[in-house]
Amino acid sequence: MVTVCEKDQCAGCMACLEVCSKNAINIKDSIKSYNAIIDEKRCINCNACRNVCQVNNNVDVSKPIIWKQGWASDVNIRKKSSSGGAAAAIARSFVENGGILCSCCFSQGEFVFDFEDDINKLARFSGSKYVKSNPKGIYKKIKQLLQSGKKILFIGLPCQVAAVKRFVGKRYEEKLYTIDLICHGSPSPMLLERFLNEKGYNIKQIGNIEFRSKTNFALKGKRIRLEPVGVQDLYTYAFLTCMDYTDNCYRCKYARLERVSDISIGDSWGSDIKEEEKKGISLVLCQTEKGMDLLEQSKMTLEAVDLESAVASNHQLKHPSKPAVKRDKFITLLQKGKRFDLSFFMCHPKVVVLKQLDRINSHLKNGGGYEGISYSISIVEK
Incomplete structure (x- = not known):
């Protein structure tokens, strides 16, 4: 069995499927692990799959420049969200300002990624997903939209954000905004x-x-x-x-304080704002100036948070599960x-x-x- 990345360490980002011009890649799900298997009869040894693979290659990461805890100012957004509604609030303001959201939703029995530019249809992307989602089919479209001058906000797991950035390349990164969700891991x-x-x-x-x-x-x-x-x-x-x-999650290279995205979002566990805890409080780490712009536009309620306490309450900011x-x-x-x-x-x-x-x-x-x-x-x- 010839695989794109190390055996049993595929994250299922599906970028290799899209970059292969010969349809020579097949993702095998054994419950225990994913593997991107190469059909040697179709393969022309161009190595495009291995070059785009975020497991094989490093993606730039940055330490947070600010860290906050907070919630969506819109009561309805916060109520419908798993935590404080940070992702939903940022997505709404981004779309209101002419951008396009790409994120995960449930459709026809699968957790897949879709695009949306209508604020009235953003609710379908809300909520936690305790399962491995499938980004297949989004990479070329993201790149095409960026090439046409559109602004894209991608919200996904760190490995998925890394895959999008690898596929798009630095040439079109200016209009690509990214949010990663602080991730425990995900099952098949x-x-x-x-x-x-x-x-x-x-x-x-x-x-x-x-x-x-x-x-x-x-x-x-x-x-x-x-x-x-x-x-x-x-x-x-x-x-x-x-x-x-799956096996790869226990060796996740993104489970660290240095993040791959503009903004990282999770739960603000053990918050000192006790009166707000039952309503949900988000932890927000911001790594870039683009991320700062997103937060400012979102008009979220943001409060101070102790970074050391936040990391202690989210082990994924220190090491994999x-x-x-x-x-x-x-x-x-x-x-x-x-x-x-x-x-x-x-x-x-x-x-x-x-x-x-x-x-x-x-x-x-x-x-x-x-x-x-x-x-x-x-x-x-x-």
Whole structure:
């Protein structure tokens, strides 16, 4: 097997697929890892795939020049966002000023990237995505739009930002604005599809998926929680405990304070603004003058934050996530075709039993909701 980058270290940025003129690249997802495999019969050894690969090549990184915590001034944007709504606020002001957003959204059963220049349609990009997204098909279009003089704001994971910058090149970087999301790691989309299927849902027939949200979690409309209020589903638990990321995430070269983008956004964990925590507070690191312009235009409410405390509360600003102790066993069981919940039980039976008790206790409680952030999957039917 000949691969574009080191075996099992592909991040799935898909840039190599677009740069190959002979369609000689195929991405293989084994749940445990991604690999960009080269079809040697089609390959003409031009090395375009290896040259664009952000795993093989370094991209310029910079230390933050300012660091803040804050939230969108628009109450509705903040309420609908996973955290403080920083990404949504910046995206809205950017589009209002004539730019085009390129970011991730859920479409026809996949988390893919799309473009938008209508502020009334930006809500589809909101929310956290606890799964590996697919940027296939965006690179050439981004470059074409930049060549035509358009301003593009790309919001994605650090590896995806690096891939876009490698593909575009420095010639067109002036009109390219980038935001990276401080990332724990991401699992194969095959895991999410299997998990939902085992719960009786076909991912292709779902209107949307929410991995975390801030609201009163009573059932409304066609929104369905996979677990009762206050109970975390096992997919979310596995994600938050670093149980199921692909191999490359545990060696991520972007998990550091020096960042690849104009702005980096995450959660301001352990904020000293306690009265705002339940509403969501974003951590914002700005590396460039372009990033400063974006923040100024967004009219966000920004407050001081201690950088040392922010880094201590976000390990991804120091080092990659460390695999859970039973991670390899869990992934092996899944690869053998075991059900998601059973695989998890075989690794952590006590956790599953405790969650069953939580489920029972939740059903015994009287109605009501929960004010704050919920880390559990909800689906919206079409």
